[in-house]
Amino acid sequence: MxxxxxxxxxxxxxxxxxxxxxxxxxxxxxxxxxxxxxxxxxxxxxxxxxxxxxxxxxxxxxxxxxxINVSEFFRNANRWQVVMNRIIPELLKSRTKLKIWSAACSTGEEPYTMALILSKYLPMSEIEVLATDIDQNAIDRAKQGVYHARSLEAVPKDLRQKHFTSTGTGMYQISNEIKRCVKFKKQNLLQDPFEKEFDLIACRNVIIYFTEEAKNHLYHKFSSALRKGGILFVGSTEQIFNPQSYSFHPYDTFFYQKM
Ligand SMILES: C[S@@+](CC[C@H](N)C(=O)[O-])C[C@H]1O[C@@H](n2cnc3c(N)ncnc32)[C@H](O)[C@@H]1O
Incomplete structure (x- = not known):
């Protein structure tokens, strides 16, 4: 019943x-x-x-x-070190503009983290990160770009000083410069079509909630959305056990490269 x-x-x-x-x-x-x-x-x-x-x-x-919208800047900070010190420099060897997507971006911490990292390598006008989520309320909050101090704890000091302003109530506003780099869009990962030719896709801490069948379907979709050599970045409980069946090979822990 x-x-x-x-x-x-x-x-x-x-x-x-x-x-x-x-x-x-x-x-x-x-x-x-x-x-x-x-x-x-x-x-x-x-x-x-x-x-x-x-x-x-x-x-x-x-x-x-x-x-479940829980997120934070530089979540699992040592994985973002890999993005900052290895992946972005390597991707930039073969192209000057990168196509990047934060899928299931929640309230914006993840795509803004991408933009903060890219700001170390590229002029701001060259940075564009697509950020999507199924939840319009989360997207609206992301667009405001106001965060509790707690979610900024892992942001490197130089980036924090440059791109966040205290609003005086334990909250911080992210800079307009960084905001302009991120394009937010409502999207259901399980149903809607994906853009193609991405260099880097982060999809973290959402796949864990999906059934095996939905996961399998999604990994195939991500694989087709990446260009050859592009990277899929997953959450720290979301290791892919059979990456080769999606034309991925393990690149670093929680990163997969499209073959
Ligand atoms: C825990 S948050 C992850 C945020 C960020 N990726 C991170 O790792 O910090 C999970 C997000 O997945 C989104 N989500 C759940 N189902 C989804 C779907 N079918 N399509 C797109 N987003 C979805 C939720 O709205 C939520 O914002």
Whole structure:
């Protein structure tokens, strides 16, 4: 009975939003959404769906809970050292402009980290990072570019001094120079088409939530979206176990190069 109820909920969510919850690992998703439903006292998922369908605040909260927007600048800082000291210099040997994408960018910390790193190598006018996420609220926050001091802890001191201004309340505003380098767009990784010929794609800390089938499909899509020699950067729990089946070879820990 309960199973049927959640299946119906997933179906209705898909019709309303285009978000296919069946492509996310079910136990975690069902647990998170059951907790949310119970918090509001709805007896089943049908009643909960009717509520989110009618009330924008409840809908936003649902989206917020299902997407999980946690992020920070230079998340897993030693991996970003690889981007800064090895990948970008190597990519720049063969071209002067790089095509870079932060897929599932959440509130912007990851694409802005890319732009901060690139600012060490290229004139600002040459830097363009595509940043996409399924969650419009996260994108709106990313565009504002205001962050808690906590999420800036791993930003190298020189970049912090140059590109962040304190707003006096424990919050920091990122510079317009960096903001201008990032183009934000709403996109569902599991459904929408991808651009091609990327040099570097970061897709971190989202694939972990997807089913094996969805993961497999996504790795193929990323592989086709990269140019030969391009790099896929994944999260620190998201190692790919059979990279060659997607025409990748391991480049460094959590980095894969398109063959
Ligand atoms: C934990 S955040 C990761 C942020 C950043 N990549 C990082 O590693 O810090 C996960 C993000 O994935 C997004 N997301 C979830 N499902 C998605 C989908 N199907 N397509 C695009 N983005 C999705 C969520 O909205 C959320 O912002």
């Amino acid at each position: 309960a199973v049927h109820d959640f299946d119906l909920f997933m179906d209705k969510v898909f019709k309303k939003t285009g978000i296919d919850l069946t492509k996310y690992k079910r136990p975690q998703m069902e647990r998170r959404l059951t907790a949310l439903r119970d918090k509001h006292g709805y007896k089943d998922f049908l009643a909960y769906f009717q509520a989110i369908d009618a009330n924008q605040d409840l809908y936003d909260e649902f989206l917020d809970r299902m997407t």
